[in-house]
Amino acid sequence: MTTGHVFIATSLDGFIARKDHALDWLPQEKIEGEDSGYEAFLSSVDGLIMGRGTFEKILTFGDWPYPKPVIVLSKTLRQDAIPDELEGKVRIFQLSPREIMKTLAKEGWTRVYVDGGQIVQSFLKEGLIDDIVVTLIPILIGEGIRLFGKTDGDVNLKLIASQAFPSSGMVQNHYKVF
Amino acid sequence: MTTGHVFIATSLDGFIARKDHALDWLPQEKIEGEDSGYEAFLSSVDGLIMGRGTFEKILTFGDWPYPKPVIVLSKTLRQDAIPDELEGKVRIFQLSPREIMKTLAKEGWTRVYVDGGQIVQSFLKEGLIDDIVVTLIPILIGEGIRLFGKTDGDVNLKLIASQAFPSSGMVQNHYKVF
Numbered sequence: 001m002t003t004g005h006v007f008i009a010t011s012l013d014g015f016i017a018r019k020d021h022a023l024d025w026l027p028q029e030k031i032e033g034e035d036s037g038y039e040a041f042l043s044s045v046d047g048l049i050m051g052r053g054t055f056e057k058i059l060t061f062g063d064w065p066y067p068k069p070v071i072v073l074s075k076t077l078r079q080d081a082i083p084d085e086l087e088g089k090v091r092i093f094q095l096s097p098r099e100i101m102k103t104l105a106k107e108g109w110t111r112v113y114v115d116g117g118q119i120v121q122s123f124l125k126e127g128l129i130d131d132i133v134v135t136l137i138p139i140l141i142g143e144g145i146r147l148f149g150k151t152d153g154d155v156n157l158k159l160i161a162s163q164a165f166p167s168s169g170m171v172q173n174h175y176k177v178f
Numbered sequence: 179m180t181t182g183h184v185f186i187a188t189s190l191d192g193f194i195a196r197k198d199h200a201l202d203w204l205p206q207e208k209i210e211g212e213d214s215g216y217e218a219f220l221s222s223v224d225g226l227i228m229g230r231g232t233f234e235k236i237l238t239f240g241d242w243p244y245p246k247p248v249i250v251l252s253k254t255l256r257q258d259a260i261p262d263e264l265e266g267k268v269r270i271f272q273l274s275p276r277e278i279m280k281t282l283a284k285e286g287w288t289r290v291y292v293d294g295g296q297i298v299q300s301f302l303k304e305g306l307i308d309d310i311v312v313t314l315i316p317i318l319i320g321e322g323i324r325l326f327g328k329t330d331g332d333v334n335l336k337l338i339a340s341q342a343f344p345s346s347g348m349v350q351n352h353y354k355v356f
Contacts, residue, residue, distance in 0.1 A: 012312070012335060012353070013326035014192040025332060124318075134190070138337050138353055140302075142329035148191035151320035154203060157190060159316050159347030162340070169337030171351050175190070175316055 002105040003130040004114040004123050007041045015144035021057040025141050027168050034165045046109035054116035097126045121149040131176045138169035180283040181308035182292040182301045185219045193322035199235040203319050205346050212343045224287035230255050232294035275304045299327040309354045316347035
Protein backbone atom coordinates (compact mmCIF):
# COMPACT_ATOMS: atom_id res chain seq x y z
CA MET A 1 0.00 0.00 0.00
CA THR A 2 1.09 3.55 -0.60
CA THR A 3 1.74 5.47 2.60
CA GLY A 4 1.55 9.21 3.23
CA HIS A 5 4.32 11.11 4.97
CA VAL A 6 4.39 14.67 6.27
CA PHE A 7 7.51 16.81 6.56
CA ILE A 8 6.65 20.35 7.50
CA ALA A 9 7.67 23.37 9.53
CA THR A 10 5.32 25.25 11.84
CA SER A 11 5.60 28.30 14.03
CA LEU A 12 5.38 27.50 17.75
CA ASP A 13 1.74 28.57 17.54
CA GLY A 14 1.01 25.94 14.91
CA PHE A 15 0.95 27.79 11.59
CA ILE A 16 2.53 26.56 8.36
CA ALA A 17 2.07 29.91 6.61
CA ARG A 18 0.57 33.33 7.08
CA LYS A 19 -3.00 33.89 5.85
CA ASP A 20 -1.69 34.89 2.41
CA HIS A 21 0.51 31.75 2.35
CA ALA A 22 3.64 33.84 3.04
CA LEU A 23 6.63 31.99 4.47
CA ASP A 24 8.80 35.01 5.26
CA TRP A 25 8.86 34.02 8.96
CA LEU A 26 10.79 30.82 8.20
CA PRO A 27 14.56 30.93 8.74
CA GLN A 28 15.77 32.34 5.43
CA GLU A 29 19.29 30.97 5.56
CA LYS A 30 20.50 27.47 6.17
CA ILE A 31 22.79 27.36 9.16
CA GLU A 32 26.08 25.51 8.73
CA GLY A 33 25.90 22.16 10.45
CA GLU A 34 22.12 22.15 10.84
CA ASP A 35 20.69 19.55 8.48
CA SER A 36 16.92 19.42 8.75
CA GLY A 37 16.88 16.14 6.83
CA TYR A 38 14.68 17.58 4.10
CA GLU A 39 16.83 16.36 1.20
CA ALA A 40 16.99 12.84 2.63
CA PHE A 41 13.23 12.87 3.17
CA LEU A 42 12.59 14.07 -0.38
CA SER A 43 14.82 11.31 -1.73
CA SER A 44 12.74 8.76 0.17
CA VAL A 45 9.42 9.52 -1.54
CA ASP A 46 8.08 8.73 -5.00
CA GLY A 47 6.39 12.09 -5.30
CA LEU A 48 4.27 14.76 -3.66
CA ILE A 49 0.59 15.49 -3.18
CA MET A 50 -0.51 19.04 -2.43
CA GLY A 51 -3.59 21.24 -2.71
CA ARG A 52 -4.19 24.17 -5.02
CA GLY A 53 -3.25 26.78 -2.39
CA THR A 54 0.19 25.31 -1.79
CA PHE A 55 0.73 24.72 -5.53
CA GLU A 56 -0.13 28.29 -6.50
CA LYS A 57 2.12 29.65 -3.76
CA ILE A 58 5.03 27.54 -4.99
CA LEU A 59 4.50 28.80 -8.55
CA THR A 60 5.19 32.33 -7.28
CA PHE A 61 8.65 31.23 -6.10
CA GLY A 62 9.85 31.16 -9.71
CA ASP A 63 12.10 28.11 -9.74
CA TRP A 64 10.22 24.85 -9.41
CA PRO A 65 11.72 23.20 -6.33
CA TYR A 66 10.72 19.56 -6.73
CA PRO A 67 12.82 16.87 -8.39
CA LYS A 68 9.94 14.42 -7.96
CA PRO A 69 6.50 14.19 -9.63
CA VAL A 70 3.82 16.39 -8.06
CA ILE A 71 0.09 15.67 -7.82
CA VAL A 72 -2.21 18.64 -7.23
CA LEU A 73 -5.62 17.76 -5.81
CA SER A 74 -8.15 20.37 -6.88
CA LYS A 75 -11.78 20.60 -7.81
CA THR A 76 -11.29 23.77 -9.84
CA LEU A 77 -7.83 23.71 -11.42
CA ARG A 78 -7.56 22.24 -14.88
CA GLN A 79 -4.56 20.55 -16.43
CA ASP A 80 -4.14 23.44 -18.88
CA ALA A 81 -3.53 25.79 -15.90
CA ILE A 82 -0.11 24.23 -15.55
CA PRO A 83 2.74 26.27 -17.01
CA ASP A 84 4.39 24.68 -20.05
CA GLU A 85 7.71 24.22 -18.28
CA LEU A 86 6.02 21.96 -15.70
CA GLU A 87 4.58 19.68 -18.38
CA GLY A 88 5.18 16.11 -17.23
CA LYS A 89 6.14 17.24 -13.74
CA VAL A 90 2.72 18.20 -12.38
CA ARG A 91 -0.62 16.44 -12.75
CA ILE A 92 -3.97 17.67 -11.48
CA PHE A 93 -6.51 15.23 -10.09
CA GLN A 94 -10.00 15.70 -8.74
CA LEU A 95 -9.97 12.63 -6.50
CA SER A 96 -10.52 11.88 -2.82
CA PRO A 97 -7.46 11.09 -0.67
CA ARG A 98 -8.29 7.39 -0.77
CA GLU A 99 -8.82 7.37 -4.54
CA ILE A 100 -5.58 9.17 -5.35
CA MET A 101 -3.62 6.81 -3.09
CA LYS A 102 -5.12 3.84 -4.95
CA THR A 103 -4.26 5.43 -8.29
CA LEU A 104 -0.67 6.06 -7.18
CA ALA A 105 -0.35 2.54 -5.79
CA LYS A 106 -1.21 1.23 -9.27
CA GLU A 107 1.57 3.42 -10.66
CA GLY A 108 3.98 1.80 -8.23
CA TRP A 109 4.35 4.65 -5.75
CA THR A 110 5.07 3.43 -2.22
CA ARG A 111 5.76 6.64 -0.29
CA VAL A 112 4.05 9.97 -0.86
CA TYR A 113 5.01 13.35 0.59
CA VAL A 114 1.70 14.90 1.66
CA ASP A 115 2.02 18.68 1.90
CA GLY A 116 -0.13 21.65 2.93
CA GLY A 117 -2.58 22.15 5.79
CA GLN A 118 -5.90 21.13 4.25
CA ILE A 119 -4.44 18.18 2.38
CA VAL A 120 -2.61 16.90 5.46
CA GLN A 121 -5.83 17.21 7.49
CA SER A 122 -7.94 15.32 4.97
CA PHE A 123 -5.36 12.54 4.62
CA LEU A 124 -5.06 12.27 8.41
CA LYS A 125 -8.83 11.91 8.73
CA GLU A 126 -8.72 9.03 6.26
CA GLY A 127 -5.89 7.30 8.14
CA LEU A 128 -3.54 7.72 5.18
CA ILE A 129 -0.66 9.38 7.04
CA ASP A 130 1.98 7.03 8.35
CA ASP A 131 4.25 9.53 10.04
CA ILE A 132 4.76 13.23 10.58
CA VAL A 133 7.97 15.20 10.93
CA VAL A 134 7.21 18.63 12.38
CA THR A 135 9.95 21.21 12.68
CA LEU A 136 9.01 23.86 15.25
CA ILE A 137 10.29 27.32 14.43
CA PRO A 138 10.88 29.52 17.52
CA ILE A 139 8.42 32.24 16.61
CA LEU A 140 4.78 33.15 17.23
CA ILE A 141 3.09 34.62 14.16
CA GLY A 142 -0.36 34.97 15.72
CA GLU A 143 -2.50 33.92 12.78
CA GLY A 144 -2.26 32.05 9.51
CA ILE A 145 -2.88 28.65 7.97
CA ARG A 146 -2.86 25.88 10.53
CA LEU A 147 -1.19 22.52 10.06
CA PHE A 148 -3.82 20.66 12.04
CA GLY A 149 -7.59 21.01 12.15
CA LYS A 150 -10.57 19.15 13.54
CA THR A 151 -10.09 15.44 13.89
CA ASP A 152 -12.53 12.56 14.24
CA GLY A 153 -11.67 11.94 17.88
CA ASP A 154 -8.20 11.90 19.37
CA VAL A 155 -5.27 10.85 17.23
CA ASN A 156 -2.53 9.20 19.25
CA LEU A 157 1.03 9.61 18.09
CA LYS A 158 4.27 7.92 19.03
CA LEU A 159 7.42 10.00 19.26
CA ILE A 160 10.10 8.31 17.17
CA ALA A 161 12.81 10.94 17.36
CA SER A 162 13.40 14.48 18.54
CA GLN A 163 16.26 16.73 17.61
CA ALA A 164 17.01 20.28 18.65
CA PHE A 165 19.06 22.66 16.52
CA PRO A 166 20.63 25.05 19.00
CA SER A 167 21.78 27.75 16.56
CA SER A 168 18.46 28.27 14.80
CA GLY A 169 16.38 27.18 17.77
CA MET A 170 14.39 24.72 15.68
CA VAL A 171 13.14 21.49 17.26
CA GLN A 172 12.28 18.66 14.91
CA ASN A 173 9.95 15.95 16.17
CA HIS A 174 9.14 12.77 14.30
CA TYR A 175 5.85 11.07 15.14
CA LYS A 176 4.29 7.83 14.00
CA VAL A 177 0.49 8.01 13.58
CA PHE A 178 -1.74 5.28 15.02
CA MET B 179 10.65 43.93 38.31
CA THR B 180 8.36 40.95 38.59
CA THR B 181 8.65 38.58 35.62
CA GLY B 182 6.05 36.18 34.22
CA HIS B 183 6.86 32.55 33.46
CA VAL B 184 4.82 29.94 31.64
CA PHE B 185 5.03 26.21 32.24
CA ILE B 186 2.35 24.34 30.34
CA ALA B 187 1.52 21.23 28.36
CA THR B 188 -0.14 21.30 24.97
CA SER B 189 -1.33 18.68 22.52
CA LEU B 190 0.68 18.60 19.29
CA ASP B 191 -2.14 20.64 17.73
CA GLY B 192 -1.67 23.39 20.30
CA PHE B 193 -4.46 22.92 22.85
CA ILE B 194 -4.04 23.20 26.61
CA ALA B 195 -7.49 21.72 27.33
CA ARG B 196 -10.62 20.52 25.58
CA LYS B 197 -13.45 23.04 25.08
CA ASP B 198 -14.92 22.12 28.48
CA HIS B 199 -11.45 22.54 30.08
CA ALA B 200 -11.03 18.73 30.33
CA LEU B 201 -7.47 17.45 30.70
CA ASP B 202 -8.21 13.73 30.30
CA TRP B 203 -5.93 13.58 27.24
CA LEU B 204 -2.85 14.39 29.34
CA PRO B 205 -0.69 11.44 30.44
CA GLN B 206 -2.46 10.27 33.58
CA GLU B 207 0.48 8.59 35.23
CA LYS B 208 3.95 9.83 35.88
CA ILE B 209 6.51 7.63 34.20
CA GLU B 210 9.44 6.50 36.33
CA GLY B 211 12.53 8.44 35.41
CA GLU B 212 10.67 11.15 33.49
CA ASP B 213 10.84 14.34 35.49
CA SER B 214 9.04 17.16 33.72
CA GLY B 215 10.62 19.69 36.06
CA TYR B 216 7.25 20.91 37.29
CA GLU B 217 8.09 20.72 41.00
CA ALA B 218 11.35 22.60 40.50
CA PHE B 219 9.55 25.23 38.45
CA LEU B 220 6.83 25.64 41.08
CA SER B 221 9.51 26.06 43.75
CA SER B 222 11.07 28.86 41.70
CA VAL B 223 8.03 31.15 41.68
CA ASP B 224 6.47 33.33 44.36
CA GLY B 225 2.96 32.47 43.25
CA LEU B 226 0.54 31.96 40.37
CA ILE B 227 -1.75 34.10 38.26
CA MET B 228 -4.64 32.49 36.44
CA GLY B 229 -8.03 33.36 34.95
CA ARG B 230 -11.46 32.38 36.16
CA GLY B 231 -11.78 29.46 33.72
CA THR B 232 -8.62 27.77 34.92
CA PHE B 233 -9.44 28.50 38.57
CA GLU B 234 -12.93 27.02 38.34
CA LYS B 235 -11.59 23.92 36.60
CA ILE B 236 -9.01 23.40 39.33
CA LEU B 237 -11.71 23.69 42.00
CA THR B 238 -13.39 20.63 40.47
CA PHE B 239 -10.24 18.55 41.07
CA GLY B 240 -11.07 18.45 44.79
CA ASP B 241 -7.64 18.78 46.39
CA TRP B 242 -6.11 22.20 45.95
CA PRO B 243 -2.80 21.56 44.16
CA TYR B 244 -0.82 24.73 44.83
CA PRO B 245 1.58 25.28 47.71
CA LYS B 246 2.04 28.89 46.61
CA PRO B 247 -0.34 31.89 46.70
CA VAL B 248 -2.73 32.12 43.76
CA ILE B 249 -4.08 35.27 42.13
CA VAL B 250 -7.25 34.94 40.05
CA LEU B 251 -7.84 37.73 37.54
CA SER B 252 -11.54 38.11 36.93
CA LYS B 253 -14.05 40.81 36.17
CA THR B 254 -16.97 38.80 37.54
CA LEU B 255 -15.73 36.62 40.40
CA ARG B 256 -15.95 38.09 43.90
CA GLN B 257 -13.76 37.27 46.85
CA ASP B 258 -16.69 35.58 48.62
CA ALA B 259 -16.86 33.02 45.77
CA ILE B 260 -13.72 31.46 47.19
CA PRO B 261 -14.32 28.33 49.27
CA ASP B 262 -13.53 28.75 52.98
CA GLU B 263 -10.67 26.26 52.90
CA LEU B 264 -8.86 28.45 50.33
CA GLU B 265 -9.05 31.52 52.56
CA GLY B 266 -5.63 33.15 52.50
CA LYS B 267 -4.48 31.01 49.58
CA VAL B 268 -6.45 32.62 46.76
CA ARG B 269 -7.08 36.30 46.06
CA ILE B 270 -9.25 37.71 43.30
CA PHE B 271 -8.23 40.87 41.48
CA GLN B 272 -9.87 42.87 38.74
CA LEU B 273 -6.67 44.39 37.38
CA SER B 274 -4.89 44.54 34.05
CA PRO B 275 -1.78 42.36 33.57
CA ARG B 276 0.47 45.39 34.04
CA GLU B 277 -1.38 46.56 37.16
CA ILE B 278 -1.31 43.17 38.89
CA MET B 279 2.41 42.81 38.17
CA LYS B 280 3.03 46.21 39.78
CA THR B 281 0.93 45.21 42.78
CA LEU B 282 2.84 41.95 43.19
CA ALA B 283 6.19 43.70 42.78
CA LYS B 284 5.25 45.88 45.76
CA GLU B 285 4.53 42.71 47.73
CA GLY B 286 8.03 41.48 46.91
CA TRP B 287 7.16 38.89 44.28
CA THR B 288 9.91 38.43 41.69
CA ARG B 289 8.73 35.44 39.63
CA VAL B 290 5.11 34.67 38.75
CA TYR B 291 3.76 31.47 37.19
CA VAL B 292 1.30 32.69 34.54
CA ASP B 293 -1.21 29.97 33.71
CA GLY B 294 -4.13 29.42 31.31
CA GLY B 295 -4.60 30.32 27.65
CA GLN B 296 -6.26 33.74 27.84
CA ILE B 297 -4.09 34.94 30.70
CA VAL B 298 -0.89 33.80 28.97
CA GLN B 299 -2.00 35.57 25.78
CA SER B 300 -2.79 38.84 27.52
CA PHE B 301 0.50 38.81 29.46
CA LEU B 302 2.43 38.01 26.26
CA LYS B 303 0.82 40.96 24.48
CA GLU B 304 1.96 43.23 27.31
CA GLY B 305 5.52 41.91 27.17
CA LEU B 306 5.24 40.49 30.68
CA ILE B 307 6.33 36.92 29.90
CA ASP B 308 10.02 36.24 30.31
CA ASP B 309 10.11 32.60 29.26
CA ILE B 310 7.87 29.74 28.25
CA VAL B 311 8.28 26.03 28.89
CA VAL B 312 5.96 24.08 26.60
CA THR B 313 5.64 20.34 26.96
CA LEU B 314 4.27 18.80 23.77
CA ILE B 315 2.06 15.77 24.33
CA PRO B 316 2.04 13.29 21.40
CA ILE B 317 -1.66 13.53 20.62
CA LEU B 318 -4.00 15.50 18.37
CA ILE B 319 -7.27 16.41 20.10
CA GLY B 320 -8.71 18.42 17.21
CA GLU B 321 -10.31 21.26 19.13
CA GLY B 322 -10.19 22.95 22.51
CA ILE B 323 -8.63 25.90 24.29
CA ARG B 324 -5.51 27.18 22.59
CA LEU B 325 -2.34 28.20 24.38
CA PHE B 326 -1.56 30.94 21.88
CA GLY B 327 -3.79 33.47 20.16
CA LYS B 328 -3.42 36.57 18.04
CA THR B 329 -0.31 38.56 18.68
CA ASP B 330 0.65 42.15 17.92
CA GLY B 331 3.10 41.21 15.20
CA ASP B 332 5.61 38.37 15.31
CA VAL B 333 7.05 37.31 18.66
CA ASN B 334 10.57 35.98 18.34
CA LEU B 335 11.68 33.32 20.76
CA LYS B 336 15.04 31.84 21.62
CA LEU B 337 15.28 28.12 22.32
CA ILE B 338 17.09 27.67 25.63
CA ALA B 339 16.67 23.94 26.07
CA SER B 340 14.87 20.97 24.55
CA GLN B 341 14.35 17.59 26.13
CA ALA B 342 12.58 14.53 24.81
CA PHE B 343 11.03 11.93 27.08
CA PRO B 344 11.15 8.72 25.04
CA SER B 345 8.75 6.62 27.15
CA SER B 346 5.87 9.08 27.23
CA GLY B 347 6.80 10.72 23.94
CA MET B 348 6.68 14.18 25.45
CA VAL B 349 9.03 16.88 24.18
CA GLN B 350 9.68 19.82 26.47
CA ASN B 351 10.97 23.04 24.92
CA HIS B 352 12.10 26.06 26.88
CA TYR B 353 11.93 29.42 25.11
CA LYS B 354 13.02 32.89 26.11
CA VAL B 355 10.69 35.65 24.86
CA PHE B 356 12.11 38.79 23.21
